[in-house]
Amino acid sequence: MSGKIHLSKYFTKHYIIGDLLGDGAFGFVLTAIRISDSTEVAIKFISKSKIPDDSWIDDPHIGRVPQEIAILNSVSHPNIINFVEYINEEDYILLITELHGTEWDASNPLLNPIKNPGLRLAKQQKPDELKTGQERVIRKRTSCDLFECIDTKMTKATTQKIFAQIVLAIYYLHSLNIVHRDLKDENIVIDENYHVKLIDFGSASYIPKRPENYFTRFNGTTHFASPEIVKKKAYRGPEAEIWSLGVLLFTIVFGENPFQNKDEIMEGKYIFPSKIDPGKKSLNTCI
Template identity: 30%
Template sequence: MEVGTILMNRYEIGRLLGQGDLAKVYYAQDLTSGQGVAIKMIDKDKVSSVELMVRIKREITLMNLLRHPNLLKLVEVTASKIKLYFVLEYPKDGDLYTKNVIGRLSEDAARKYFHQLIGAVEYCHSQGVYHRNLNLENILLDENGNLKISDFGLSVLPGSREDGLFHYPCGTPAYVAPEVLSWRGYDGAKVDIWSCGVILFALVAGYLPFQGTDRTDLFNKISLGKYECPSWISVKLKDIQYYVRFLI
């Protein structure tokens, strides 16, 4: 879509922010409020499977259901004959992955982000919602340094578990919990907490705790809990990691 295009008589399209196999995301200005927004555009002809359409509808339902200052806000959803449009809050300062690539954070800075992260995750769980794909790329930052959890495409609605467990493995490989890899079912809350722990480690270490030469090697290390803390992590934080692992 060309820069300057007016969409729905309201949004002036700006630069391309990113794209994937299914969608493109553009920056846009809301001409009624002057606020910047992000617009996720999905070609309808790419939504070829029933499963994918169900996933998109579920994401819309969840984003309308959840209201928390550290969750990305869905402004509205609309459509044309050929496209779906998600109009989203636009956090200006990128994502935690980019910040982490620049360099590791101090423990004080990491504590601030982690506190916001677990507060938002706790809220989701209180509503019966489990994200199942928490990672650095899905955590965005606004201009005030507040994080916004995004991408609820793999999240699940309240009451969607049959036996109290989920059986469909999903998530970003380096962040998944060991039980997701076991194919014996897993608790949605616990795997989200595990991913939060991976994120905390990455923020203070500057790299992910589990890395492998290939996916098999990576999953083996996750299953064994095989990682090492860098020397610069404080004893206090190492103790916290021990107790978190024990509780999980």
């Protein structure tokens, strides 16, 4: 990711750009400081040119916005990232949310080997050549997501605490007829106390009511996809998300994905690691 971004006077009046958190197919995410109260926030830069026409919604409260923003603005849950505001820039829609989580790096003073076992030093990242109107080179921040946090030395209690929060967030979304559709460890941010929040609602949608409206397109990660998705069948959403929860639990418990290819996913075939705690095995088998 490189280049220069022109930001509006409104943005530069209210925010100061910080570090790079990540980038993907539809844009990238930076941290920023909100000038009014010095609060650090996350800003997702969504490229307008990459937003499908059918992903825009006329929201009665905030106007015409990408569905991701409309959904985040409508939900409120302790395990879902909080919506702050959005800004309509020339080439990007800026989705601004709270910033949650801690950098999972052994050098982080918030972490310690006793409270947070399995810590390791993160690889040093080269500065990105992305520049904004505030003229600074952007530093890549160590990830705050569950992928970086996962370690097989986690206790059963910690594993249960993490997974229970994820289940509560998904249950809440389903109760509102919403499916996330990209549930994975990299879309869950986590702090030093193992408090988690679900992020990245770029693939989120409302649960279709009729079979003819079932989803036929999948923008998520194949390793977490259910058999019907891998087989390219139409799917409703919630059932596939339950499958993703099982894959996620296996990943949290054992530090690896249960499936290595599409054939294994379609067959539902997986093997437990040879040396495992019987309690952890029963935890994963029950789901």
